Amino acid sequence: MIYNFYDPTRVIFGAGALGQLHEQNLPGKKALIAVSNGVSSLKNGALAKTKSELEKAGCKYVVFNQIAPNPQKEMVEKGAKTVRENECDFVIALGGGSVMDAAKVIAMLAPQPSEDLWDYAFGETGKGKELDQEPLPWVAITTTAGTGSEVDQAGVITNLATYEKIGVGGADSMFAAFAIVDPELMKTVSKEYTAYQGFDALFHSVEGYIANVHNLMSDMVERTAIENIGKYLARAVKDGNDMEAREAVAFANTLSGYSMVAAACTSEHSMEHAMSAYHPKLPHGAGLIMISKEYFKFWIDKHVCDDRFVDMARFLGKTDAEKPEDFLTALVKLQEDCGVANLKMSDYGIKKEECMTLAKNARATMGGLFACDPAETTDEEIAGIYERSYR
Numbered sequence: 001m002i003y004n005f006y007d008p009t010r011v012i013f014g015a016g017a018l019g020q021l022h023e024q025n026l027p028g029k030k031a032l033i034a035v036s037n038g039v040s041s042l043k044n045g046a047l048a049k050t051k052s053e054l055e056k057a058g059c060k061y062v063v064f065n066q067i068a069p070n071p072q073k074e075m076v077e078k079g080a081k082t083v084r085e086n087e088c089d090f091v092i093a094l095g096g097g098s099v100m101d102a103a104k105v106i107a108m109l110a111p112q113p114s115e116d117l118w119d120y121a122f123g124e125t126g127k128g129k130e131l132d133q134e135p136l137p138w139v140a141i142t143t144t145a146g147t148g149s150e151v152d153q154a155g156v157i158t159n160l161a162t163y164e165k166i167g168v169g170g171a172d173s174m175f176a177a178f179a180i181v182d183p184e185l186m187k188t189v190s191k192e193y194t195a196y197q198g199f200d201a202l203f204h205s206v207e208g209y210i211a212n213v214h215n216l217m218s219d220m221v222e223r224t225a226i227e228n229i230g231k232y233l234a235r236a237v238k239d240g241n242d243m244e245a246r247e248a249v250a251f252a253n254t255l256s257g258y259s260m261v262a263a264a265c266t267s268e269h270s271m272e273h274a275m276s277a278y279h280p281k282l283p284h285g286a287g288l289i290m291i292s293k294e295y296f297k298f299w300i301d302k303h304v305c306d307d308r309f310v311d312m313a314r315f316l317g318k319t320d321a322e323k324p325e326d327f328l329t330a331l332v333k334l335q336e337d338c339g340v341a342n343l344k345m346s347d348y349g350i351k352k353e354e355c356m357t358l359a360k361n362a363r364a365t366m367g368g369l370f371a372c373d374p375a376e377t378t379d380e381e382i383a384g385i386y387e388r389s390y391r
Contacts, residue, residue: 003215005262009140009151010178011254015243017182018046018141021053027137027177028090030060032083034103035094036067044188046143050094062086064106067095070280071102073117073159079106081115083136090177091138096197097147097284100140101155104176105168108135118159123166123365125159131171140179144189145236145250146197146285148204148257150179158277164365165277181254183246191237195338196285198233198249202226202334203288204256206296208263209312210305211372218263221255223315228252230316230330234337266373268295270366271382274358275350277365282348289335290343293328294388298381300324304374344391355386 012020033050041047047063054061064082066075083091083106091110093103109117111133119127140150149155153174154167189197205222208214214222228248235245272287300309306324313321316330335341359382363370370377 001216003217003262005217006172007151007175007258007261009176011151011181012178013181013251013254015182015184015247017180018049018053018185021050021141021180022056024178026057026059026090027139028059028088030062030086030088031090031092031139032079032086032088032106033061033063033092033094034067034079034099034106035063035065036096036099037065040188041094041143044143044185046094046141046185050092050141061092062088067099067102069098069283070158070165070276071098071155072280073157076102076105076109076117076157077115080109083110088136090136092141093138094141094143096142096144097149097200100142100147100149101157103140104138104149104153104174105155105157107138108169108174110136117157117168121157121159121166121168123164125162125164126166135171135173137177140176141185142179142181142253143185144193144197145186145246145253146200148201148253148255148260150176150181151254151257152260156273158280160280163277163361165273166365181250183243183250186246186250187240189240191240191339193283194237194240195233195340196283196289197253198229198236198285198338199289199292199335199340200285201249201253201256202229202233203268203292204265205252205259206312207266207268208259210299210308210374211264211266212374213263213372215263218259221258221262223311225252225255225259226312226315230334234334237338264372265369267362267370267377267382268292270362270369271295271358271385273366274362275345277361278354278358279348279350282350286340286343289340290345291385291389293332294385296331297328298385299374300328302375345389346391350390352387352390355383355390358386359383
């Protein structure tokens with residue numbers, strides 16, 4: 001029943017919300033606009049609109065367009081160097097979860113005396129140093145509905161040299177000054193990535209609902225997130241211009257960010273981070289989908305929180321659910337409805353003999369999420385989940 005919830009980010013939500021950027025109290029006079037190394041923000045007009053809004057506000061800017069999916073340590077360090085060289089005093093993230101994660105960590109690293117991000121990271125090889133300077137402020141403009149990163153205070157970064165994909169940051173000073181969640185910007189996201197991102201948001205809340213740190217606050221936001229994903233995700237996948245569906249999924253995404261602040265994810269996220277640490281071309285949401293059925297079946301078979309799985313089956317729309325296995329039925333149906341039920345690890349170069357390596361990496365690099373599981377696990381059990389998921 002006890003919780004400690006603090007999330008100071010102002011959220012401006014709704015179709016057309018980007019048009020309100022110039023009216024906000026910007027936290028600086030010169031921004032680094034962090035965008036992906038793709039073309040989505042150009043094609044959907046989000047970058048041009050953001051520039052126009054900043055110009056209306058009399059704010060200068062520099063564009064940093066080098067952020068890849070599963071953002072990497074070296075890119076964050078380069079972004080921080082760009083901030084320093086151009087004397088930017090805040091950062092704007094314009095993009096999805098990877099861009100927001102990278103942007104907040106760029107804002108953290110830029111004022112520090114060390115240019116090596118891993119001096120301030122934990123995991124297996126990070127030095128875990130305290131920050132010497134306060135992070136720069138940052139603003140989130142999210143163009144996808146997947147991570148909820150606009151309202152949390154850490155970013156997931158990959159170190160290719162050490163096969164670590166871990167959360168960096170976490171200080172209260174790393175919350176965004178404000179976030180703009182504009183579902184209009186999400187209309188051009190492809191069907192497959194709408195599904196991948198929607199399931200990422202779903203699993204944030206599903207994991208939080210079974211985590212051993214769940215509480216009244218987290219239960220509230222997770223239930224609403226799961227209900228909205230269950231009702232609207234397949235519609236958003238089918239028709240990207242269905243604004244009712246886009247709005248509902250975007251809302252669920254932000255709520256799933258609150259879930260990580262009020263409670264926590266569990267080891268499913270650690271397990272996927274290991275997968276994409278070794279295979280960076282694997283989309284995070286796709287990796288989660290691949291292991292999800294066997295992951296949640298593992299906990300259902302242990303009967304550690306049967307009532308919670310019955311709850312979640314009902315939240316997903318199976319109103320007649322009476323047993324925990326009904327959650328798996330509802331989950332698989334949603335995956336089928338979204339066209340992602342048959343994803344294969346082998347399509348991304350993952351080999352079955354890697355399962356124990358991935359299990360050990362998941363625990364070594366993000367063991368904190370294992371501590372939030374409903375019960376303890378062994379490496380052999382985690383490797384078994386990978387093996388049963390393998391195709």
